[in-house]
Amino acid sequence: MVRVRIAPSPTGSPHVGTAYMGLFNLAFARSHGGRFILRIEDTDQTRSRPQYEMGIFNALRWIGLAWDEGPDIGGPHAPYRQSERTDIYRQHAGKLLELGTAYRCFCSESRLAELRERQIRDKSGAGYDGCCRNLSDDQVRANIDQHMPYVIRLKVPREGTCVINDRLRGEIRYEYAGIDDQILLKSDSFPTYHLANVVDDHLMEISHVIRGEEWLPSTPKHIQLYRAFGWDLPEFIHLPLLLNPDGSKLSKRKNPTSIEYYRDAGFLPEALLNYLGLMSYSRPNQEEKFDLDAFISDFDVDRISLGGSIFDLTKLKWLNGRYIRENHTPEDLWNTIKNWRCTDRLMSEAVRMMQPRMETIGDYFGKIGFLFSADIDLSQELLIPKKRTIDEIPPVIQTLIYQIDTITEWNAMEIERKVKEVASFWEWPIRDVTSILFGAMTGARVAPPLFDSMTLLGPDLVRRRLHTALGASGGIGKKKEAELEKKWLSRDKKADAPDTQSMV
RNA sequence: GGUCCCAUCGUCUAGAGGCCCAGGACGGCGGGCUCUCAAUCCGCUAACACGGGUUCGAAUCCCGUUGGGACCGCCA
Numbered sequence: 001m002v003r004v005r006i007a008p009s010p011t012g013s014p015h016v017g018t019a020y021m022g023l024f025n026l027a028f029a030r031s032h033g034g035r036f037i038l039r040i041e042d043t044d045q046t047r048s049r050p051q052y053e054m055g056i057f058n059a060l061r062w063i064g065l066a067w068d069e070g071p072d073i074g075g076p077h078a079p080y081r082q083s084e085r086t087d088i089y090r091q092h093a094g095k096l097l098e099l100g101t102a103y104r105c106f107c108s109e110s111r112l113a114e115l116r117e118r119q120i121r122d123k124s125g126a127g128y129d130g131c132c133r134n135l136s137d138d139q140v141r142a143n144i145d146q147h148m149p150y151v152i153r154l155k156v157p158r159e160g161t162c163v164i165n166d167r168l169r170g171e172i173r174y175e176y177a178g179i180d181d182q183i184l185l186k187s188d189s190f191p192t193y194h195l196a197n198v199v200d201d202h203l204m205e206i207s208h209v210i211r212g213e214e215w216l217p218s219t220p221k222h223i224q225l226y227r228a229f230g231w232d233l234p235e236f237i238h239l240p241l242l243l244n245p246d247g248s249k250l251s252k253r254k255n256p257t258s259i260e261y262y263r264d265a266g267f268l269p270e271a272l273l274n275y276l277g278l279m280s281y282s283r284p285n286q287e288e289k290f291d292l293d294a295f296i297s298d299f300d301v302d303r304i305s306l307g308g309s310i311f312d313l314t315k316l317k318w319l320n321g322r323y324i325r326e327n328h329t330p331e332d333l334w335n336t337i338k339n340w341r342c343t344d345r346l347m348s349e350a351v352r353m354m355q356p357r358m359e360t361i362g363d364y365f366g367k368i369g370f371l372f373s374a375d376i377d378l379s380q381e382l383l384i385p386k387k388r389t390i391d392e393i394p395p396v397i398q399t400l401i402y403q404i405d406t407i408t409e410w411n412a413m414e415i416e417r418k419v420k421e422v423a424s425f426w427e428w429p430i431r432d433v434t435s436i437l438f439g440a441m442t443g444a445r446v447a448p449p450l451f452d453s454m455t456l457l458g459p460d461l462v463r464r465r466l467h468t469a470l471g472a473s474g475g476i477g478k479k480k481e482a483e484l485e486k487k488w489l490s491r492d493k494k495a496d497a498p499d500t501q502s503m504v
Numbered sequence: 505g506g507u508c509c510c511a512u513c514g515u516c517u518a519g520a521g522g523c524c525c526a527g528g529a530c531g532g533c534g535g536g537c538u539c540u541c542a543a544u545c546c547g548c549u550a551a552c553a554c555g556g557g558u559u560c561g562a563a564u565c566c567c568g569u570u571g572g573g574a575c576c577g578c579c580a
Contacts, residue, residue: 007580008580009579009580011579011580041580043579043580044579044580046579047579047580105578109578112577112578116577120505126506127576149578151578166509169509169510172508172509173508174507174508175507178506178507178508178576179507179576180576183577183578185578186578187578188578190578192577192578192579192580193579193580194580196580197580212574213509213510213573213574213575214574214575214580215574215575215580216508216509216574216575217507217508217509217574217575217576218575218576238509240509240510240573241573241574243573245515247572247573248572248573248574249573249574275516278516278517278529279516280516280517281517282516282517282518282528286517286518286527286528286529288516288517288528288529288530305517306509306510306511307510307511307512307572307573308510308572308573308574309515309516309517310515310516312515312516312530312531314515314530314531315515315516315529315530315531316530317530318529318530318531319530321542321543325543
């Protein structure tokens with residue numbers, strides 16, 4: 001029985017990479033009469049949020065990927081949310097301790113930080129030094145009695161070669177000597193990815209692990225875990241990555257990565273899904289426009305090519321246009337538009353905001369147009385507040401971008417609070433900052449109130465427009481950006497988590 | 505820096521030793537159609553990273569070089 005899964009983490013907006021992996025997993029399952037499972041990997045207590053989990057469900061449903069087992073619908077191996085399975089991981093970690101294939105590590109975070117620093121300085125870079133690997137039972141007992149916090153680490157062999165058999169890439173070899181002892185259970189007694197992922201894949205009887213290429217280097221660790229438990233290996237299939245135009249891994253720093261962005265920017269789910277099916281893949285008949293059923297009907301995992309694919313908006317737009325033209329009558333296109341952003345809820349909100357700013361009814365549509373387009377025309381003058389010069393603008397926009405990514409509750413008050421922080425960082429009157437923002441968001445001088453508008457636009461469209469404005473104002477060099485970020489993050493020691501979302 | 509992965513037009517790709525002085529699609533350019541624009545149709549543009557092998561024959565196999573990427577967290 002073929003059983004595959006995607007295992008996203010609810011730590012941000014639902015990522016197109018998740019849908020990409022979902023598509024190939026689903027197609028593989030369907031074409032083999034197997035099952036497609038959705039598992040939520042929310043073991044990072046500090047970054048996981050319920051609203052992000054909901055975002056994943058909604059986004060996957062929107063794009064048309066239906067799962068057979070998952071947190072919301074249950075299944076024979078429930079629960080499918082890792083935060084509800086922590087006992088299972090603790091038990092399994094305990095079992096490894098008994099078997100002697102894992103050990104308790106009492107090293108403090110500060111010792112590890114020092115170690116890392118020293119390794120960077122000496123350019124030795126070998127990871128954890130195995131300090132606690134051979135503690136005697138007495139020492140361990142004594143440490144536990146003193147309530148010293150500890151983690152559980154996997155005993156990775158000191159020598160030998162791990163051979164991965166990847167369906168697409170053949171045999172890949174890693175020397176165990178280059179892999180340090182991985183943490184399996186954190187000191188908060190939550191599992192790390194490695195443990196939870198392997199345990200769940202085994203317990204949920206996953207037959208094929210189809211995931212992003214980024215996981216290739218950690219596969220030896222996973223294989224070693226399977227061995228430590230005495231379990232059979234699944235088949236590994238590492239898919240190439242979705243890329244930014246510059247060839248790096250698709251990231252929201254450089255590109256819209258959120259499925260919600262594409263929805264809000266007016267892309268159709270069937271077009272997006274179709275486009276994803278073109279990434280590193282071509283159907284045997286070379287057809288470029290197809291629906292999910294067609295994709296599944298002749299799906300062949302061995303046709304996947306290995307080079308990463310640049311996620312290119314130009315071709316996506318062309319495809320989307322074809323869907324609009326070829327798959328809709330004017331009547332159902334109107335319905336699609338209504339359900340998109342012309343809802344009563346959004347329109348009445350916009351009317352409320354526009355009422356004081358209109359002289360004729362006709363003013364309405366012209367002035368709220370910015371709420372309904374992916375990109376707006378931007379003239380540079382709109383971005384420059386009175387008595388400021390153009391070269392002052394880009395860094396401010398850059399800090400606004402940093403701020404957007406830290407907002408977890410998307411509402412006007414929260415946005416305002418974050419914008420005020422930017423103003424105080426630059427020691428600017430808030431009016432100057434909002435002036436830039438207003439231009440960047442609306443592309444106009446008259447429009448509804450800024451923070452309300454941003455609320456309606458949503459974080460993804462806002463981020464996109466800030467990037468557009470950054471470019472329009474001349475941009476910021478790589479080096480300068482790095483300096484700025486450092487200054488920004490150290491402004492009061494509370495650095496926020498960086499942008500990572502994995503293609504699971 | 506170390507380890508691993510990858511390498512065909514600007515982009516997405518076809519190609520599994522002769523069918524390839526490399527095919528399709530997007531884009532770009534030119535043109536037809538048209539009240540504008542778009543759509544549509546026609547044409548053009550543009551690639552096997554480099555160097556060695558193996559072979560009668562290599563985009564395809566092997567080695568090396570170069571280039572790109574990923575990973576090296578009590579994140580996933």
